[in-house]
Amino acid sequence: MMRVLTAALAIASGIIVLLGYFLRQAFPLFEQLRLLLTDWAVVIAAAAVLVGILNLVSVQMEKLRNRQPGGLYGALLVFALVITFGLGLVFGTDHPFLRAAMDAVIVPVEASLLAILAVTLVYASIRLLRRRADLMSVIFLLAMLLFLIAAMPKPFGPIPLVDQLILDLTGILSTAGARGLLIGVALGTLLTGLRVLFGMDRPYGGN
Amino acid sequence: MTALIVLFLAAVLLLTLTFLRRKSPAAFRKIEAYERLNRAIGLSVESGTRLHISIGRGNLFTARGGSALAGLAMLRRLTERTSLSDQPPIVTSGDASLAILSQDTLQSGYRAARAEDQFRLTSGRLTGLTPFAFAAGTLPIIRDEGVSANVIIGELGAEAGLLTDAAERKNADLIAASDNLTAQSVLYAASQAPLIGEELFAAGAYIGAGASHEASLQTQDILRWLVILAILGGAVLKFLGVGF
Structure with a gap:
């Protein structure tokens, strides 16, 4: 019932x-x-x-x-959670201690993870051809390299015409590709929503 | 008005095709990632290892909620299929509402498989509320909890790279998909069998979640062709100078 x-x-x-x-x-x-x-x-x-x-x-x-x-x-996490939660309740979220917790702990830790991520992605790109040596992987790497060459700052300054040509070309292709992917995702989202609306999927434990 | 027509058309197609699919199941093209997933489920049950399912951090109040709901539908089916395993699957998410729904879905899956005593509330975990906190909380699970396969499906960003790297270091299977374009490019470079675009929403149909999922996939195909025809028609009309 x-x-x-x-x-x-x-x-x-x-x-x-x-x-x-x-x-x-x-x-x-x-x-x-x-x-x-x-x-x-x-x-x-x-x-x-x-x-x-x-x-x-x-x-x-x-x-x-x-x-x-x-x-x-885990114990350290719970300890920090209790302290910051308690201080937040008592003094409000604008208290200097809570601002310091954000600026001195969370922001640097997330920035460090971002730096690790950059290295991880470079490593993943290098290993891509070992993992899947097919045409699409080659195109993916080539497009990435071309874009990096055109977008990154160079010691002798931008290469006239070439940089802009690469950016325009990759821009047109990537925009078209992104729109195609997003249309697919939008249709998938629409159908998933309809399944929930008709009660075919019940993510609220209803069946 | 156009949106209402598309919605109505999609609803009619979904209901009709669900009715038809109940009588005759559809056959779909092979997607390597889902073949790997089906293999990984069998292996994890046989070898007594754990499946880690991450449904991302899609907020149900935003358009990203669609991928979260797709992840939950897949979770339900995976729970039923792994209910015989000694090690129950662990589900991680980066949104509180999603974490609660994942626990509820896990419980429903076990109940459907008549194995409700297997359900543990701590199997559905909230690992962090920001993208990197979510990744940082999920990494120890991939590394330390005897996981043999990772299924990461849902809203993610570039932080997906950290999760794929951890899975690769543990030599664990990885099936990953996202509705986010940044995450898709990261996953394309970092996973063994990438899922691109709307393939994320095909998970249910490929793991036997039922007629409605198969019908949903076919409806997507039909609507996609209609969108293609509309784009081409619009381009031709524009070329001919017909404005509307």
């Missing part, structure tokens, strides 16, 4: 939101309902963040209890 009810509620909400989007001028009631449902969803999503953080804590504590690898890092 509960499963049928959740499915009916989800489908009805989806249809109301869709009608509110498409028929907002003809039926203003649907638009008001759409905004109301969206507001509720935003509040629920905010509460979900807290549930997600509790999940993060329980996973890390389980690691520590079972003496799994990385358990100590």
Whole structure:
């Protein structure tokens, strides 16, 4: 019974939101309902963040209890989480300590990961031909190299005409390709949404 | 108005083809990544290793929610197929709502396979709320938790490169797809069998998630041809100087 009810509620909400989007001028009631449902969803999503953080804590504590690898890092994470969460609740998110936690910990750590990522991607590109030596891989690497040559700063300055020609050529091809991919992704998203709307897929545990 | 017509057409095609596919399943072209996925599922069950499924960090309130929903549909089917394994799959995500839905989907999958006692709440994990926090939280799972295959499907960015690198270092299978163009180019360079564009949304049809997924794929094909015809028709009309 509960499963049928959740499915009916989800489908009805989806249809109301869709009608509110498409028929907002003809039926203003649907638009008001759409905004109301969206507001509720935003509040629920905010509460979900807290549930997600509790999940993060329980996973890390389980690691520590079972003496799994990385358990100590998990304890450190939970400790830092409790301290920053507590200070945020008491002093607000504009407190200098919380700003410092952001500027001195999160930003540098993410910047370091970005630097590692740059090296990782160069390594992956070098290994691409060992992994898949086919025509598309060669074209992919060639396009990447040409774009890098044209876009990167050179000690003797930009190469007249050549740089712009490469950028224009790769720009036209990549824009066309990107549009093709995005049309495909949009159609996939549309059909996935319709499956959920018709109750064929129930990601809310309804079946 | 055009959007409403496309929506209506897609809905009618989806319902009709789902009805038809229930009577006669469709045959699809081979996609290497999905063949690898089916092999990896079998191997993980047989060898008692774990499957790591990452459904990305697609926010359900944005257009990126589509890939997250596709990831959840695939997760449901994968859970059913791996319910016999000694090691339950681990699901990671970078969005809190998605993490809760992944736990719910895991539980539904086990319930459908009559193995609900296998379900652990900690199998569906939120690993971080920013792109790099998500990657940093997911890396130890790929490295330390006996994972033999990684299925990464959903909204990701360039941080996907860190995940693919970790999987490669562990010599684990990797099946990865994203709706994000940056992630697609990273995955093309870094994964053994890349999935491009809308192939992400074909996962359900290729792992036997049911008639609706097969119908969905066929509807996408039909709509894609209509879009191609519309683009070509528009180009011809423009060339002929017909404005509209």
